[in-house]
Structure formats: structure tokens, C-alpha cells
Amino acid sequence: MDINKLKGRLAEYPQVELMWGRTPIVHAANISRELGIDLFIKRDDLTGLALGGNKTRKLEFLLGEARSKNCDTVITAGAVHSNHALQTAAAAQKLGMKPVLVLRGVAENKGNYFLDRLLGADIRVFDVEAGGELKNYMEEIQGEYIAGGKRPYLIPVGGSSPTGVLGYIKAVIEIMEQCKEMNLAFDYLVSATSSGGTQAGILLGCKAIAPGAKPLCIGVGDPREELLADVRLLVEETSSRLGLEGGVPTGGEIEEATIGGYGFGGYGTIVKEVVDLIRSVARKEGLYLDPVYTGKAFLGLMDLAKREIIPPGSRVLFLHTGGLGGLFQYEDMIGEMLP
Ligand SMILES: Cc1ncc(COP(=O)(O)O)c(C=O)c1O
Incomplete structure (x- = not known):
């Protein structure tokens, strides 16, 4: 081509x-x-x-779509060390959207989790094993934001x-x-x-x-x-x-x-x-x-x-x-x- x-x-x-x-x-x-x-x-x-x-490149299109849909909140998920979650939080803040991170594992105040906190993301941590289990929590939290009058955009694990x-x-x-x-x-x-x-x-x-x-x-x-x-x-x-x-x-x-x-x-x-x-x-x-x-x-x-x-x-x-x-x-x- x-x-x-x-x-x-x-x-x-x-x-x-x-x-x-x-x-x-x-x-x-x-x-x-x-x-x-x-x-x-x-x-x-x-x-x-x-x-x-790598997530920066995906987010150029994902947040482009979020913006075109007039979303004001971005919800994504990953492990507590997730590079994708950190990149998403940084991009969302830069573009004036609220980042919400639904994370899996045990939070310790260091690494990417610490940087997520510095970025002012709404972070929810669940002590579950499999990434798939986060989907239900994401949907629950999406409902919470919609009930509060927000327009959330959901990004799957890894922005994939x-x-x-x-x-x-x-x-x-x-x-x-x-x-x-x-x-x-x-x-x-x-x-x-x-x-x-x-x-x-x-x-x-x-x-x-x-x-x-x-x-x-x-x-x-x-x-x-x-x-x-x-x-x-x-x-x-x-x-x-x-x-x-x-x-x-x-x-x-x-x-x-x-x-x-x-x-x-x-x-x-x-x-x-x-x-x-x-x-x-x-x-x-x-x-x-x-x-x-x-x-x-x-x-x-x-x-x-x-x-x-x-x-x-x-x-x-x-x-x-x-x-x-x-x-x-x-x-x-x-x-x-x-x-
Ligand atoms: C540093 C790094 N490399 C590679 C990958 C894998 O990329 P993908 O999830 O698109 O397969 C990730 C995903 O989180 C990552 O954070």
C-alpha cells in the first residue's frame, strides 16, 4: 500500500x-x-x-476520540505498576479531563503508583489477581461518574x-x-x-x-x-x-x-x-x-x-x-x- x-x-x-x-x-x-x-x-x-x-501513541487516538465525544473524564485499568495508567492520567490532565485509574494489586507509595498520585488521579485499588476482574469495577465506577453528571470515556487495559x-x-x-x-x-x-x-x-x-x-x-x-x-x-x-x-x-x-x-x-x-x-x-x-x-x-x-x-x-x-x-x-x- x-x-x-x-x-x-x-x-x-x-x-x-x-x-x-x-x-x-x-x-x-x-x-x-x-x-x-x-x-x-x-x-x-x-x-x-x-x-x-508506547501508550503515548495509542492515547493520541484514544483521547482524540474521547474529545470528539465531548467526554470530560477518562477511566482506565491496569496493574498498580501500570505504565498505561500513568500515561493515561498524564494525558488526561494535560487535556483537562479527570483521570480515574482502576488498579489491581497492593498499592505501595512508590514507582508509577506514586507518580499517579502526584498527577492527582482518582485511584481505586482492588486486591484481585486477574486483569479481567477489573472490568466490573470499571463499569461500576463509570456508573458513579455518570450519576454525578460526568461524561466518562472508558479505555480498556493497555489501551488496546x-x-x-x-x-x-x-x-x-x-x-x-x-x-x-x-x-x-x-x-x-x-x-x-x-x-x-x-x-x-x-x-x-x-x-x-x-x-x-x-x-x-x-x-x-x-x-x-x-x-x-x-x-x-x-x-x-x-x-x-x-x-x-x-x-x-x-x-x-x-x-x-x-x-x-x-x-x-x-x-x-x-x-x-x-x-x-x-x-x-x-x-x-x-x-x-x-x-x-x-x-x-x-x-x-x-x-x-x-x-x-x-x-x-x-x-x-x-x-x-x-x-x-x-x-x-x-x-x-x-x-x-x-x-
Ligand atoms: C513498557 C511497556 N512495553 C510494552 C507493553 C506492551 O504493549 P501492549 O499492551 O500494547 O501489548 C506495555 C503495556 O503495558 C508497556 O507498558
């Missing part, structure tokens, strides 16, 4: 501006040498909103709705434009995946305008079958909305792009292998990864390169999706794993 045609389709959707501008693509020279590949990093940890991260997915299709356009300027072409695009929205956007964007770049989306602990089901649905709903005739990833392509085996026992586990990798990458490249998403995904990338599933000499782009608040949310556990 022509890049300008895709740009035109996206421009039809309401958007707000939350990014500083384009995020840089930088070369990771030391790790490239170590792995025998040519590794670049797309710094979406530097989107500019609050601590940065067809509207949010548009943000990562737009990111692929940005990457392709940068590639043209830098005279680069990537064989692989590697990213963390969890609620599936970033992955769905990458798959749709690559299929439409970057067929030479193979997406490898590394699960960070959620059951692979659940992740696949979520991604399939998001791909289908988003592509039919955008009218991407023919340019839709097949079931086989979605399967191939969804990499399991690097979840270390489940979503949100903090493990020594990942902490060791975070230390090593910080020392080699002056770059921080987080323990919940990018650390696990980067470990997957390194393992795939060492096993030559990513062949030597490949040109690889790792999408740094942010999440650095996680280092502070879990600083005690991480600290105990340091030598």
Missing part, C-alpha cells in the same frame, strides 16, 4: 498531540558487535509524556482497542520515513507484547507498508493462546475499520510473529535473569530497560540472535516501549538481586 494513502486513512480519525515529535532511532554498537547483528533501537521510551512509552491500535500503525509510518532518510532497511522489528495493541499495529503497519521487515513480538508472560486471540481480534477489527483490503496479516503470520518462552513464569514476575540483562545493557549502551516488558523482550531478542533464529548479519530494530517506572516500583526486589 502507498504510504501516503495509509497516512490519509489515519488522518480521518480524531487525534490529539501528545508526542514531542518523532522518537529517535539509535545504533547499539556494543551489543551489535557481541551478537553479530546490526541492532538499532527505536526510542519510544522518549515519547515525551510523563515517563514516556482498535482506536488505540491506530497509534502503532502510525508508528510504522514514522519508522519507514526515518528508514528512508537514514538509508536503512530492517529485516526484523522486535517488540514486547502484552495486551496486544502495539503488536496489532506493528503487524498491520508492516504488512501494509514494510513487507521486508518481519515483526517478532515477544510475550512477557501472559498465556500465548490468550494473547493470540486478542491480537487476531484487534487485527481483524482495526483492518476492517481502516479498509485495508488484502493487506491484512494472515492467521499464520500472526502466529509466527508471536514469540513465547520469555515470560519467566508469568506476567509481572521479577526475575534474576532479566535483572542481570538490565544491568548488562545499561553498562554496554547506557540504556535502561524495565523488568516487566522491555527487559524480557530484549532477553528474547538476544536469545533468538544467539540461536541464529535471527541470522547473523541481520539488521534488527528493537522497539523500546518504555516502562522505566517499573524499575522504581520494584527497586527493593531488584536491589536484592544485585551482586
Whole structure:
């Protein structure tokens, strides 16, 4: 598909501006040498909103839609360490909407939860295990706000709705434009995946305008079958909305792009292998990864390169999706794993 045609389709959707501008693509020279590949990093940890991260791109479309519907309150959900919740609260405040965060887990006054408090969000914490259980609480709280005369806009966990997915299709356009300027072409695009929205956007964007770049989306602990089901649905709903005739990833392509085996026992586990990798990458490249998403995904990338599933000499782009608040949310556990 022509890049300008895709740009035109996206421009039809309401958007707000939350990014500083384009995020840089930088070369990771030391790790490239170590792995025998040519590794670049797309710094979406530097989107500019609050601590940065992939959710900024989704929120440009999600809050664009909220605004077009005259909503004055934004309700979303996630774990207490949720980067998505923090980004949503920051964006909502900036745009004059009330942020309401429905969080799962046990609140401690640190990390992203602490930053959520600084942002003045209405935070409700429930000690439940599964993210799905938050849906009922969200609806209850939505009712409460409606009864109070407010117009709430609901964002699902991770901002992964067809509207949010548009943000990562737009990111692929940005990457392709940068590639043209830098005279680069990537064989692989590697990213963390969890609620599936970033992955769905990458798959749709690559299929439409970057067929030479193979997406490898590394699960960070959620059951692979659940992740696949979520991604399939998001791909289908988003592509039919955008009218991407023919340019839709097949079931086989979605399967191939969804990499399991690097979840270390489940979503949100903090493990020594990942902490060791975070230390090593910080020392080699002056770059921080987080323990919940990018650390696990980067470990997957390194393992795939060492096993030559990513062949030597490949040109690889790792999408740094942010999440650095996680280092502070879990600083005690991480600290105990340091030598
Ligand atoms: C830092 C970071 N990376 C990756 C992801 C995964 O993105 P998605 O939920 O779109 O799969 C998240 C989601 O919360 C995140 O916070």
C-alpha cells in the first residue's frame, strides 16, 4: 500500500498531540558487535509524556476520540505498576479531563503508583489477581461518574482497542520515513507484547507498508493462546475499520510473529535473569530497560540472535516501549538481586 494513502486513512480519525515529535532511532554498537547483528533501537521510551512509552501513541487516538465525544473524564485499568495508567492520567490532565485509574494489586507509595498520585488521579485499588476482574469495577465506577453528571470515556487495559491500535500503525509510518532518510532497511522489528495493541499495529503497519521487515513480538508472560486471540481480534477489527483490503496479516503470520518462552513464569514476575540483562545493557549502551516488558523482550531478542533464529548479519530494530517506572516500583526486589 502507498504510504501516503495509509497516512490519509489515519488522518480521518480524531487525534490529539501528545508526542514531542518523532522518537529517535539509535545504533547499539556494543551489543551489535557481541551478537553479530546490526541492532538499532527505536526510542519510544522518549515519547515525551510523563515517563514516556508506547501508550503515548495509542492515547493520541484514544483521547482524540474521547474529545470528539465531548467526554470530560477518562477511566482506565491496569496493574498498580501500570505504565498505561500513568500515561493515561498524564494525558488526561494535560487535556483537562479527570483521570480515574482502576488498579489491581497492593498499592505501595512508590514507582508509577506514586507518580499517579502526584498527577492527582482518582485511584481505586482492588486486591484481585486477574486483569479481567477489573472490568466490573470499571463499569461500576463509570456508573458513579455518570450519576454525578460526568461524561466518562472508558479505555480498556493497555489501551488496546482498535482506536488505540491506530497509534502503532502510525508508528510504522514514522519508522519507514526515518528508514528512508537514514538509508536503512530492517529485516526484523522486535517488540514486547502484552495486551496486544502495539503488536496489532506493528503487524498491520508492516504488512501494509514494510513487507521486508518481519515483526517478532515477544510475550512477557501472559498465556500465548490468550494473547493470540486478542491480537487476531484487534487485527481483524482495526483492518476492517481502516479498509485495508488484502493487506491484512494472515492467521499464520500472526502466529509466527508471536514469540513465547520469555515470560519467566508469568506476567509481572521479577526475575534474576532479566535483572542481570538490565544491568548488562545499561553498562554496554547506557540504556535502561524495565523488568516487566522491555527487559524480557530484549532477553528474547538476544536469545533468538544467539540461536541464529535471527541470522547473523541481520539488521534488527528493537522497539523500546518504555516502562522505566517499573524499575522504581520494584527497586527493593531488584536491589536484592544485585551482586
Ligand atoms: C513498557 C511497556 N512495553 C510494552 C507493553 C506492551 O504493549 P501492549 O499492551 O500494547 O501489548 C506495555 C503495556 O503495558 C508497556 O507498558
